[in-house]
Amino acid sequence: MTDVELPETPLLDELEKGPWPSFVKEIKRAAIEQEKAMKAGKKIKLPGAAKGLLKVLELAYKEKRTHWKHGGIVAVVGYGGGVIGRYCDLEDKVPEVWHFHTMRINMPSGWFYQTKALRAICDAWEKWGSGLTNFHGSTGDIILLGTRTEYLQPMANALAYLDKLYGSPAPFDIGGSGSDLRTPSACMGPALCEFACYDTLKACYEFTMRYQNELHRPMWPYKFKIKCSGCPNDCVAAKARSDFAIIGTWKDEIQIDQEAVKEYAKVIDIEKQVVKKCPTGAMSWDGKELKIDNRECIRCMHCINVMPKALKPGKERGATILIGGKAPFVDGAIIGWVAIPFIPENELIEKCCEVLEAIWEWWDEEGKFRERVGELIWRKGMDEFLKVINQKADVRMVYAPRNNPFIFWRELNQ
Amino acid sequence: MTEEVNKEELKQKVLEYLAKKPWQVRDLAKVLRVKKRELDKIVQELINEGKAAYWSSGSTTYVTTKDKLEEMEKKRSGT
Amino acid sequence: MVAQEVEKEPEETVEIKTDFGPPHYEIMLHPIIKKNYGKWKYHEVVRPGVIKRVAESGDVLYVVRFGSPRLLSVYTVRDICDIADKYSDGYLRFTSRHNVEFFLTDPDKIEPLIQEVQEKLGFPCGGTWDATKGEYGLSNIVHTQGWVHCHTPATDASGIVKSVMDELYDYFTDHKLPALCRISLACCANMCGAVHASDISMVGVHRKIPKIDDDAVRRTCEIPSTVAACPTGALKPDMKRKTVILDKDKCMYCGNCYTMCPGMPIFDPENDGVAVLVAGKISDARYPPQLSKVVVPWLPNNPPRWPEVVQTVKKILETWATHAEKYERIAEWVHRIGWERFFELTGLEFTEKLIDDYKRTPYIYASYRTSAAFRW
Ligand code: HEM
Ligand code: HEM
Ligand code: HEM
Ligand code: HEM
Ligand code: SF4
Ligand code: SF4
Ligand code: SF4
Ligand code: SF4
Numbered sequence: 008m009t010d011v012e013l014p015e016t017p018l019l020d021e022l023e024k025g026p027w028p029s030f031v032k033e034i035k036r037a038a039i040e041q042e043k044a045m046k047a048g049k050k051i052k053l054p055g056a057a058k059g060l061l062k063v064l065e066l067a068y069k070e071k072r073t074h075w076k077h078g079g080i081v082a083v084v085g086y087g088g089g090v091i092g093r094y095c096d097l098e099d100k101v102p103e104v105w106h107f108h109t110m111r112i113n114m115p116s117g118w119f120y121q122t123k124a125l126r127a128i129c130d131a132w133e134k135w136g137s138g139l140t141n142f143h144g145s146t147g148d149i150i151l152l153g154t155r156t157e158y159l160q161p162m163a164n165a166l167a168y169l170d171k172l173y174g175s176p177a178p179f180d181i182g183g184s185g186s187d188l189r190t191p192s193a194c195m196g197p198a199l200c201e202f203a204c205y206d207t208l209k210a211c212y213e214f215t216m217r218y219q220n221e222l223h224r225p226m227w228p229y230k231f232k233i234k235c236s237g238c239p240n241d242c243v244a245a246k247a248r249s250d251f252a253i254i255g256t257w258k259d260e261i262q263i264d265q266e267a268v269k270e271y272a273k274v275i276d277i278e279k280q281v282v283k284k285c286p287t288g289a290m291s292w293d294g295k296e297l298k299i300d301n302r303e304c305i306r307c308m309h310c311i312n313v314m315p316k317a318l319k320p321g322k323e324r325g326a327t328i329l330i331g332g333k334a335p336f337v338d339g340a341i342i343g344w345v346a347i348p349f350i351p352e353n354e355l356i357e358k359c360c361e362v363l364e365a366i367w368e369w370w371d372e373e374g375k376f377r378e379r380v381g382e383l384i385w386r387k388g389m390d391e392f393l394k395v396i397n398q399k400a401d402v403r404m405v406y407a408p409r410n411n412p413f414i415f416w417r418e419l420n421q
Numbered sequence: 422m423t424e425e426v427n428k429e430e431l432k433q434k435v436l437e438y439l440a441k442k443p444w445q446v447r448d449l450a451k452v453l454r455v456k457k458r459e460l461d462k463i464v465q466e467l468i469n470e471g472k473a474a475y476w477s478s479g480s481t482t483y484v485t486t487k488d489k490l491e492e493m494e495k496k497r498s499g500t
Numbered sequence: 501m502v503a504q505e506v507e508k509e510p511e512e513t514v515e516i517k518t519d520f521g522p523p524h525y526e527i528m529l530h531p532i533i534k535k536n537y538g539k540w541k542y543h544e545v546v547r548p549g550v551i552k553r554v555a556e557s558g559d560v561l562y563v564v565r566f567g568s569p570r571l572l573s574v575y576t577v578r579d580i581c582d583i584a585d586k587y588s589d590g591y592l593r594f595t596s597r598h599n600v601e602f603f604l605t606d607p608d609k610i611e612p613l614i615q616e617v618q619e620k621l622g623f624p625c626g627g628t629w630d631a632t633k634g635e636y637g638l639s640n641i642v643h644t645q646g647w648v649h650c651h652t653p654a655t656d657a658s659g660i661v662k663s664v665m666d667e668l669y670d671y672f673t674d675h676k677l678p679a680l681c682r683i684s685l686a687c688c689a690n691m692c693g694a695v696h697a698s699d700i701s702m703v704g705v706h707r708k709i710p711k712i713d714d715d716a717v718r719r720t721c722e723i724p725s726t727v728a729a730c731p732t733g734a735l736k737p738d739m740k741r742k743t744v745i746l747d748k749d750k751c752m753y754c755g756n757c758y759t760m761c762p763g764m765p766i767f768d769p770e771n772d773g774v775a776v777l778v779a780g781k782i783s784d785a786r787y788p789p790q791l792s793k794v795v796v797p798w799l800p801n802n803p804p805r806w807p808e809v810v811q812t813v814k815k816i817l818e819t820w821a822t823h824a825e826k827y828e829r830i831a832e833w834v835h836r837i838g839w840e841r842f843f844e845l846t847g848l849e850f851t852e853k854l855i856d857d858y859k860r861t862p863y864i865y866a867s868y869r870t871s872a873a874f875r876w
Contacts, residue, residue, distance in 0.1 A: 018803060018804040019804065021804040021805060022658075022659055022662050022663070022804055022805070024666075025662070025663075025666030025669075026624065026666060026669045027567070027569070027624070027662055027665035027666045027669055027672075028567065028568060028569040028621065028622050028623050028624075029569060029622075029662060030569040030570070030571040030648075030658040030659075030662060031662075032622075033569060033571050033572055033573045033576060034571070034573070036573045036575050036576060037573035037574070037575065040573070040575045050509075057573070060648070064647060064648060067647035067656070068647070068656070068659070068803040068804055070769055071769035071770075071772070071801045071803060072647075072767040072768075072769050072772070073646075073647050073650065073651055073652075073653050073767055074647075075647075075649060075650060075651040076651050076762045077651045077652075077758070077759045077760075077762070084516050084518075085516065085518040085519075086518065091649075093649060093651070096762075107649070109649060113521065113522040114522065115522050115523050115524070115525045115528045116522075116525035117525055117593070118593055118594040118595065118596075119525055119528040119529055119530075119533075119591070119592075119593045120528050120591070120592055120593065120594075121527065121528055121590055121591055122581035122584045122585055122590045122591070122592065123590065124523065124528065125577055125580075125581050125592075126577075126578060126581050128574075128577075129574035129575075129577050129578055129581075130574075131511075132574055133574050135511070138573055138574045138575070139571065139572075139573055139574075140571075140572050140573070140574065140577065141570050141571055141572070142568065142570065142572055142577070142594050142598065142600070143570075143594060143598070145642060145643075145644060145692055146692075147596070152571070152648070152649060153649070160516075161509060161511035161512050162511070164511040164512070164514050164516065164517075165511045167514070167516075167517040167518075167520070168510075168511070168514050168517070172510055172511070172514075175523075176523065176527050176528075177523035177524065177527060178517075178520060178523070179522065179523065180518075180519070180520055180521050180522055192596075194596070195593070197537050197538035197540075198525075198529060198533050198537060199533060199540060199553060199561075199563065200540060200543075201540040201541060201542055201543065201553075203538070206538065208525045209525075212522070212524065212525055215521055215522060216521045219519040219520075219521055220519065223518065223519060239783060239784035239785070239871075239872050239873060240783045240784075240785065241782050241783050241784070241789075242596060243596050244596070244697065244782050246697075246782055246789050246870065246871070246872075247696060247697035247780075247782050247789065247791075248697075254872040256872055258876055271632070274632070274633075275632060275633065275634075280634055280826060280827070284786055284827055285786075286786050286787065286873075287875075302875065302876070303875065304875075305784075305873035305874055305875055306784070306872070306873060307784045307785050307786055307873045308783065308784060308785050309785045309786045309827070312631040312785060313631050313632055313634070313827075314632065315542045315543055315631075315632070316541075316542040316544075327872035329870070329872065334686075334690065334691035334692075334696055335689060335691060335696055336689065336690050336691065336731075336754065337731040337732075337754075337860065338860040338861055338862075339858065339860055339861030339865075340691075340696035340697070340791050340792075340861075341865065341870075342697060342782075342789045342790075342791060342870035342871075343870065344865075344868035344869050344870050345868075345869045345871075345872065345874070348874070376728070377731060385862050385864065385865065403869060403874040404868065404869055405867050405868055405869050406867055406868070406869050407867050408867075409864075409867065410867075
């Protein structure tokens with residue numbers, strides 16, 4: 008039993024039922040335990056925030072509408088992003104959440120943690136905020152959900168000194184929001200996955216460190232996202248969710264362990280499940296040997312996914328860069344398209360930085376307000392973009408050549 | 422020497438504009454006919470001096486003066 | 501009155517530090533992961549939720565995955581840490597779809613771990629798939645903030661996700677699907693959740709233009725920046741009345757103006773709702789990445805459990821699961837059977853609302869290769 012009184016929330020209570028873990032239980036738990044912790048003498052700056060959220064959310068459920076208003080405040084010295092300002096339009100009824108700003112915290116590459124680090128974040132956020140989090144936001148940051156304007160800087164400081172003040176193995180920094188480089192993210196890559204064709208965690212970390220200024224001080228026409236996937240399975244959805252998608256791939260032959268293939272043949276139907284499913288018909292299997300015509304293989308990963316013990320990406324590894332991926336706002340959704348067919352693994356990070364910097368300079372100069380890079384390329388043309396990134400046109404950038412002859416011969420018409 | 426004066430003048434002018442409304446630096450650069458890169462630097466200095474501040478829509482970012490920011494936030498946080 | 505000397509917190513007196521970046525990932529890696537970094541040989545699915553990873557060195561790591569509600573209190577995060585300390589040497593990982601994973605070296609600990617997580621946290625073990633057998637589990641639903649925190653949502657996020665996952669629970673804990681199926685939700689068409697390339701997605705949609713409260717606009721808004729925020733040029737300043745005028749034919753109900761100006765709310769309890777999209781795909785496997793397509797233009801907001809949305813998603817998922825061949829994701833299945841059959845089998849209605857008339861996406865885009873799958 009608790010001696011903490013919760014507001015009545017008949018609608019939300021319905022969402023405590025059922026087998027899937029309940030976010031309502033989480034909000035209630037924060038409400039109860041934060042109050043208890045305060046009564047036990049812990050320093051809590053924002054008691055009642057989670058309770059306030061319950062009230063606001065119950066009302067939202069009843070009225071089928073949000074009760075949040077946007078605020079533009081960032082209020083962390085030196086930074087122009089990483090805070091999402093929120094005010095509640097029920098300030099008189101629920102003053103506890105009148106301010107309810109969110110902080111985005113830059114996660115470690117691949118979302119790996121030591122418990123010491125997580126506990127330290129929890130301790131700091133129990134003190135300075137609502138005690139509610141998202142692991143993680145959809146960009147990848149740790150989301151700390153709800154605090155007041157005057158606690159933003161102290162919480163940022165708590166994170167910056169999380170090692171000294173809270174015993175974390177390292178401090179944490181604030182992530183991106185607004186017209187800046189958003190927090191880059193990466194699949195687990197070489198840390199756990201045998202398919203990784205380059206070191207996604209390292210690449211992600213390098214970009215994040217090198218572009219701290221771009222991440223923290225928004226100055227572009229709009230947001231810019233970088234995501235690193237170790238192979239074409241694209242577990243972080245880079246192709247669809249980042250302006251600059253780095254997709255691991257290879258150039259030579261798929262490595263085959265014929266003995267292991269035979270082992271698989273005992274448990275699966277290789278002809279039906281693998282050979283017939285190859286999109287280019289690049290494979291054949293005679294019951295003894297699996298053959299792959301690697302000139303036909305388009306590295307789709309299907310056969311490797313099905314027989315991970317027997318097949319491996321080739322040895323000449325690197326990445327394909329896709330440019331322009333984004334959600335539909337404004338000109339429609341885009342899955343990124345090929346900008347650089349191949350960069351060898353050992354040149355990958357340097358080359359990406361060179362290209363990124365060239366793209367940013369061009370986009371910052373030419374881009375209109377709220378124009379993502381993909382949209383700018385549509386407006387200006389691939390020919391101009393290829394000049395910017397110093398690439399030659401390659402048939403791999405398109406599914407098919409154009410179907411009209413209305414070519415702009417700019418060089419003849421200066 | 423004159424450059425210094427010009428820069429101070431420009432800074433002052435930028436502050437006047439920022440005091441009116443939140444700006445996208447690229448738009449202000451067009452209005453003031455200066456290079457965006459140059460204005461970026463000036464705006465950053467003003468921010469560091471505590472005279473200007475960021476205002477973020479969540480997806481895009483603006484710059485305004487510290488006072489204007491407080492005024493805007495006060496207005497929108499009230500009911 | 502003598503002001504009581506307020507004692508400053510250490511966080512209020514430290515020197516401000518910026519641009520030091522996130523922790524280096526290496527210090528966050530379990531020792532076995534660190535030792536075998538980049539040297540993993542293969543993986544095997546032990547049971548739903550448990551993947552055995554074998555390194556070239558012979559080391560073995562069991563990665564055990566649990567679904568989380570994404571919105572977590574720090575108290576639950578501490579419980580997760582306790583469990584990681586007990587079973588996983590103090591290390592853990594979150595996945596890109598809000599799942600949490602523990603690393604075990606001793607297979608005998610797997611069952612006790614699953615039991616303890618179920619008892620203490622109520623998180624189900626699952627969310628994996630076995631590509632070798634062609635048997636797939638459903639992973640967690642990627643989603644956004646909704647009424648919990650955002651100002652432009654046309655629907656809630658967490659509540660629908662909870663309701664859908666309650667209904668599809670067994671698909672998470674078991675491998676009963678013929679292929680991968682990614683479900684996502686974004687609470688407005690800004691699509692923070694970037695649900696535009698998922699097998700099934702739910703998107704909050706506004707259907708009415710913002711309601712301009714002239715008085716509130718005068719009190720709270722910057723008129724020039726509000727006008728400039730509109731991506732379609734639907735807003736004009738009304739200098740005389742110190743407010744804005746909206747051209748309803750140009751408005752795409754995006755809510756950008758509401759971000760700038762609290763005086764013109766976009767929400768509308770009766771007309772907001774949820775659209776359902778299908779047949780998006782991101783990986784290159786077999787079939788190139790695809791954008792999701794709208795198959796239900798609008799369903800009402802019916803909190804707390806959104807039965808219409810839940811049943812539509814379930815219907816689509818189960819129709820596909822019954823009819824698809826092994827490895828055939830929704831996009832591939834529809835490609836084989838055709839959209840005619842899709843609407844016939846699912847019983848969804850095809851209406852004029854599903855025919856594209858948003859003219860802004862350029863036609864050229866169709867020829868760009870949205871995939872890393874090509875011949876050298
Ligand atoms: C004008 C358009 C947009 C506006 C005004 C906008 C605004 C916002 C706001 C205010 C939030 C914070 C939500 C909260 O914490 O309460 C947010 C989150 C986010 N936005 Fe947007 N957004 C826009 C477009 C987009 C687009 C096009 C994308 C994707 C390409 C995107 C991706 C995200 C992501 C990933 C998050 C984090 C959401 C989460 O983790 O729950 N946004 N956006
Ligand atoms: C992996 C191999 C394949 C890929 C990547 C592929 C890709 C595509 C794509 C992208 C379209 C455009 C359809 C749309 O917009 O949804 C299409 C159309 C079509 N494909 Fe395939 N396809 C493949 C294999 C096949 C095969 C094997 C067949 C038949 C034997 C086939 C028959 C068709 C037909 C008939 C259409 C036209 C459908 C229509 O207009 O209704 N495709 N294909
Ligand atoms: C009537 C028959 C077919 C049609 C209409 C068709 C149509 C298409 C189209 C439109 C694409 C472009 C992909 C895209 O836009 O996403 C495509 C790609 C592809 N098709 Fe087909 N296809 C047919 C048959 C086949 C067959 C029989 C195969 C192989 C068995 C095949 C294998 C592929 C492959 C591998 C790709 C991807 C090629 C690449 O990206 O390099 N298609 N197909
Ligand atoms: C060694 C094999 C693989 C490993 C270790 C792996 C690992 C992962 C992990 C850990 C995630 C995040 C999952 C989650 O958050 O629940 C993920 C997501 C994903 N994986 Fe993989 N995966 C593998 C193979 C595949 C295959 C075979 C495909 C496709 C055919 C694939 C496509 C995806 C996609 C599309 C996502 C989700 C991206 C998104 O929509 O957000 N992966 N994978
Ligand atoms: S994208 Fe490829 S390398 Fe990265 S985790 Fe997924 S399957 Fe592994
Ligand atoms: S990776 Fe894909 S294209 Fe290449 S052989 Fe395997 S199944 Fe065929
Ligand atoms: S999808 Fe829309 S409503 Fe939902 S969090 Fe993002 S901006 Fe807000
Ligand atoms: S909702 Fe969007 S399109 Fe409509 S007026 Fe507002 S900003 Fe413009």
